[in-house]
Amino acid sequence: MNAMKxxxxxxxxxxxxxxxRLSIEITQGMEGAMPIAVVPFGWSGPGVPAQDMAAIISADxxxxxxxxxxxxxxxxxxxxxxxxxxxxxxxxxxxxxxxxGRVELRxxxxxxxxxxxxxxxxxxxxxxxxxxxASRLRRVAxxxxxxxxxxxxxxxxxxxxxxAYVTVENLEAGKRRFRxxxxxxxxxxxQVILTSSQPLMSPAWAPDRRRLAYVSFEDGRSMIYVQDIAxxxxxxxxxxxxxxxxxxxxxxxxxLALTLSRDGNPEIYVLELAGGKLTRVTQxxxxxxxPVWGADGRSIYFTSDRGGRPQxxxxxxxxxxxxxxxxxxxxxEGIYNASPALSPDGxxxxxxxxxxxxxxxxxxxxxxxxxxxxTDTRLxxxxxxxxxxxxxxxxxxVGDRGVLEAVSADGRARQRLGLKKGDVREPAWSPxxxx
Amino acid sequence: xxxxxxxxxxxxxxxxxxCGSLEERPEDVPVEDRGxxxxxxxxxxxxxxxxxxxxGEFGAAPLTDPAxxxxxxxxxxxxxxxxxxxxxxxxxxxxxxxxAQNPETSVVLEGHADERGSxxxxxxxxxxxxxxxxRLMTLQGVGARQLQVISFGEERPVAFGHDESAxxxxxxxxxxxxxx
Numbered sequence: 001m002n003a004m005k006x007x008x009x010x011x012x013x014x015x016x017x018x019x020x021r022l023s024i025e026i027t028q029g030m031e032g033a034m035p036i037a038v039v040p041f042g043w044s045g046p047g048v049p050a051q052d053m054a055a056i057i058s059a060d061x062x063x064x065x066x067x068x069x070x071x072x073x074x075x076x077x078x079x080x081x082x083x084x085x086x087x088x089x090x091x092x093x094x095x096x097x098x099x100x101g102r103v104e105l106r107x108x109x110x111x112x113x114x115x116x117x118x119x120x121x122x123x124x125x126x127x128x129x130x131x132x133x134a135s136r137l138r139r140v141a142x143x144x145x146x147x148x149x150x151x152x153x154x155x156x157x158x159x160x161x162x163x164a165y166v167t168v169e170n171l172e173a174g175k176r177r178f179r180x181x182x183x184x185x186x187x188x189x190x191q192v193i194l195t196s197s198q199p200l201m202s203p204a205w206a207p208d209r210r211r212l213a214y215v216s217f218e219d220g221r222s223m224i225y226v227q228d229i230a231x232x233x234x235x236x237x238x239x240x241x242x243x244x245x246x247x248x249x250x251x252x253x254x255x256l257a258l259t260l261s262r263d264g265n266p267e268i269y270v271l272e273l274a275g276g277k278l279t280r281v282t283q284x285x286x287x288x289x290x291p292v293w294g295a296d297g298r299s300i301y302f303t304s305d306r307g308g309r310p311q312x313x314x315x316x317x318x319x320x321x322x323x324x325x326x327x328x329x330x331x332x333e334g335i336y337n338a339s340p341a342l343s344p345d346g347x348x349x350x351x352x353x354x355x356x357x358x359x360x361x362x363x364x365x366x367x368x369x370x371x372x373x374x375t376d377t378r379l380x381x382x383x384x385x386x387x388x389x390x391x392x393x394x395x396x397x398v399g400d401r402g403v404l405e406a407v408s409a410d411g412r413a414r415q416r417l418g419l420k421k422g423d424v425r426e427p428a429w430s431p432x433x434x435x
Numbered sequence: 436x437x438x439x440x441x442x443x444x445x446x447x448x449x450x451x452x453x454c455g456s457l458e459e460r461p462e463d464v465p466v467e468d469r470g471x472x473x474x475x476x477x478x479x480x481x482x483x484x485x486x487x488x489x490x491g492e493f494g495a496a497p498l499t500d501p502a503x504x505x506x507x508x509x510x511x512x513x514x515x516x517x518x519x520x521x522x523x524x525x526x527x528x529x530x531x532x533x534x535a536q537n538p539e540t541s542v543v544l545e546g547h548a549d550e551r552g553s554x555x556x557x558x559x560x561x562x563x564x565x566x567x568x569x570r571l572m573t574l575q576g577v578g579a580r581q582l583q584v585i586s587f588g589e590e591r592p593v594a595f596g597h598d599e600s601a602x603x604x605x606x607x608x609x610x611x612x613x614x615x
Contacts, residue, residue, distance in 0.1 A: 199590035201554055221585045222558060243562055243586060246555045259555065265566075266559040287559040303556055309515065310556050336515070338553035352553050359552050379597060381554060397550075397597055426554070 021419055022187035026062060027405075028414035033068040034152065035095040036061060040072070041114070042080025045105030051137040053103060053112065053144070060145035060159040060186060063406070064390065065413020067152075070095050082115045082124065090119035097125075099148060109133055112140050116148050126151045138188060158386040161185045162430040163393060164203040164212055165404060169422040180214060182229060185386075185429070187417050193229060201426060206249045209430045213237070213247035213256055224258060226273070238271065246290050250297050255321065257281070257291035257300055268302050270321035279321045290339055295346035301330065303338040310338045312351060331364060333371045339382055343389040348409075350383040350392055361394050363409065374411040384429045395425040493533055498615045504529045508610040510568055511603060514549065517563040519571060527568055530610055531575035538578055543611040544568050546586040547593075549602035558588030561608075568608045 038061070041053045061067035076089040080102040090098055101114030115127040126147055132140045139160060146157030162182055169177040180194040180203060194200065198217035205212060206226075213226045223244045227234035238244040242261030249256060256271045260278075268281040268291045282288040286306035293300055299316045306313075307329065315327040331337040336354030343350070346366075353362035353371070358378035364371045379397040386393070393406045398416070402423030406415045418424060497503045508530075510523045519527065534540055546565030548557035565584040572582060594601035 199587065201558070201588075201590065217587065217590065242584070243558060245558055259559065261559070261562055266562065287556065287563065289559045290553060290555045303553065305515075305556075310553070336552055338556045354552055379550065381552075400595075400597065 022183060022190060022417050022424070023420070024059075024063070024187050025416045025418075026414070027416050028412070029062075029065065029068070031412065033066055033413075034097065035070060036067045036097040036099065036148075036152075037070045037075060037090070037093065037095045037119070038099040039075055039078050039080070039101075041100075041112075042102030043104075044102070049103050049137075050110070050134040051141060053101060053114075053137070053141045054099070056138060056141035056186075057099065057145045057148070060142060060157075061148065063186065063413075063415055064149060064157075064159075065408040066149070066390075082117070082127070085117060085119075087117075087119055087122040096120050097148075097152060099144075101144070103137075110137055110140075112137070112144075114144050116151060138184065142184070142186070155390060156388045156432070158388040158390065158429075158432070159185055160433060161387055162209065163187075163404075164205065164428045164430070165395075165424055166200045166203065166426040167419060167422055167424050168402070180212070182212070193227060193232060194234075202246055203426060203428045204248050205428055205430045207251060207253045207431050209433065211249075212428075213249060215245050215247065224256070226256075237273065237276075242266075248291050248293060250293050251295060252297060257293060259289040259291065268300060268315075270317075281315060281317070281321065281323050282327065292340050292342050294342065295344070301340045301342060301349065302327075303340065309335050312337050312340045312349065330366070331371075332369075334362070337362075341383045341385055341392075343385050343409075344387055345389055348389070350385060350394075352381055352383065361392060361407070363392070372411070374407050374409075375405070377405075382426055382428075384427050386429050387432045391429075393427040393429050395427055492529075493536075497533065498612050505533055508612075510564075510608045510610075512564055512606040512608075514551070514602070514606065515560065517560065517567045519567055524571065527571045528575060531572040531577050534572065534578075534581050535576035538581065541581045541583065541613045543583045543585055543613070545609040545611055546584065546588075547591060547605055547607050547609070548589045549605040550589045550592065550597070551602065554589055558586050558590075561586035561588045564606075564608050568610075 038054045038058045043049045058069040062069055074093055076093055077086060079085045079100050096119055098117040098119040104111045110132050113129045116125045118125055130140050142160040145159040149157030163185055164182045167179045167181060171177055178196045178200045179192045180200050181190050181192050183190040196216060196218050201215040203212050203214040211226055211228055213224060215222050216225055223236055224238035224247045225234050226237050238258055240260050240262040243259060243266055246259040247256045254273060256273060258269055258271055259266050260269050265285055266287050266289050268288050270279045270281060281300060284306045286304055288302055288304045290303040291300045299314055301312055301314050303310050304313050311329055312331040313327040314330050316324040318324055334353050334355055337351045339352040341350040349364045349366055351362055352359050353373060359380055360373050360375045361380045361383045362371050362373045377396045381395045383392050383394040390409055391406050393404055395402060396405055402425045403416050403418040404424050404427045492504060494500050494503050497505045507526055510526060544565040546561030548560045562584060565586060569582050569584050573579060592605045594604040
């Protein structure tokens with residue numbers, strides 16, 4: 001498996017898109033990943049197709065750590081239609097799974113057809129035809145990868161999703177430029193939605209994935225904004241005295257959990273976005289911050305140092321977001337646990353886990369209390385689950401630069417997303433589309 | 436040359452005025468040291484001792500004079516701690532005395548943290564550090580209106596390394612006097 005562990009550089013920088021500056025390297029592959037053959041898609045139209053669909057699909061599947069796409073040289077034939085597949089040729093190549101497809105340009109629109117076969121049994125497992133204009137072709141490729149992933153793993157794919165993050169560029173005279181950006185989950189199609197000379201922090205997706213809440217210091221101190229991603233319109237939603245920080249949308253998208261120190265020290269509150277009604281959730285002289293919602297919106301996990309050191313606690317809420325009972329401590333292992341992120345199924349809690357020397361990403365199984373450290377770096381921050389729970393995205397420091405890394409939930413597959421210049425931090429993986 | 440001469444004249448008259456009206460303010464000494472020269476107004480060697488005893492320790496330009504006890508404006512902290520060390524207490528006391536004597540002067544207490552751990556927790560920690568300084572100053576007679584607390588957490592480091600030599604410089608509260 002050395003080849004798998006070799007640093008396989010996937011050049012995902014699209015030629016011609018000036019903004020695509022994030023590059024992805026697979027830094028650790030997964031042993032026992034499922035072989036899959038993705039044959040270059042056929043093309044009928046003028047010139048070359050706008051996107052290499054098979055390359056996008058292969059890269060998606062490889063990033064998940066679950067699949068090992070075959071080298072193009074090892075493909076025994078390159079069919080573009082199911083009728084042309086000679087299953088006898090495929091039985092010797094070591095891949096049960098075969099993906100073929102073709103793209104046609106018809107009346108200015110692309111028609112994409114693909115089929116997934118079990119090559120050993122000679123049966124089709126999935127087959128679809130999709131239509132798109134040129135700007136949506138990458139998205140169609142991600143959707144195809146999602147279908148393949150789901151068919152073969154039984155779990156929903158998260159390739160057709162987005163990420164948000166903050167980049168920092170050092171300018172002359174100690175000045176810095178902060179950008180809040182959104183991109184496809186594979187780092188492509190980066191778009192800057194906010195630029196500031198002052199720090200930006202803690203982007204959080206609304207469940208409809210149309211809005212982002214974040215913290216901006218543009219007014220000289222931390223305040224919370226909610227911005228519509230498509231239009232760029234934004235609204236300052238919290239500018240109380242003291243800290244305004246750590247926004248997190250409720251599962252219904254109607255409320256924000258946040259941290260305010262307006263009453264003297266940092267406490268968790270819930271803000272109704274329509275009407276601005278504020279409900280205080282915590283009451284303690286220690287630091288309470290970083291609220292994250294339970295999947296049903298009836299509990300909040302948060303970081304508190306009420307026990308002397310930062311640990312993660314959970315408090316139940318009634319339907320009006322009023323606390324029910326005293327917060328219960330959730331983390332016990334390690335002297336520093338912060339930045340909680342709940343898996344979409346609500347069963348696992350990711351966090352920054354400090355052992356005194358290193359700050360690494362760990363995942364706690366809430367039912368069993370088993371804590372598993374997933375990373376081996378020392379300055380990890382801000383874990384964020386993929387919406388299918390299969391990967392975690394987090395920020396870390398490599399060679400004096402801030403980069404993002406993604407690790408599979410079992411810790412076996414790993415990638416790095418970095419800039420050639422400057423730092424990337426504060427990642428937030430979007431929810432699924434249409435939820 | 437002309438402007439320098441004017442400056443000297445200006446300071447000299449300020450000195451004379453100060454000396455004439457308030458003998459307990461020998462804060463003119465640092466100005467003399469900058470080369471007013473003749474030394475005719477210099478209160479000889481009694482300058483430092485007299486200043487300390489009389490409470491006028493701050494000089495004529497206390498916020499721009501690098502020799503002023505107010506020149507140190509950063510208070511450092513241990514990891515994940517907002518406890519003020521005994522040495523820092525002395526420094527805070529000096530600033531508190533100045534602010535209490537100059538109620539029109541205000542200062543921003545800007546709290547910071549090192550890069551380790553959670554950014555949001557560090558933002559809260561920076562605030563708690565700044566509030567610890569605020570509390571001590573308030574106890575020493577500084578008006579609440581003179582003090583403003585802001586935290587930047589780990590977002591504005593002054594040292595960019597990734598080890599303790601940088602981290603100890605970043606765990607800090609900066610005193611930012613308005614106008615300086």
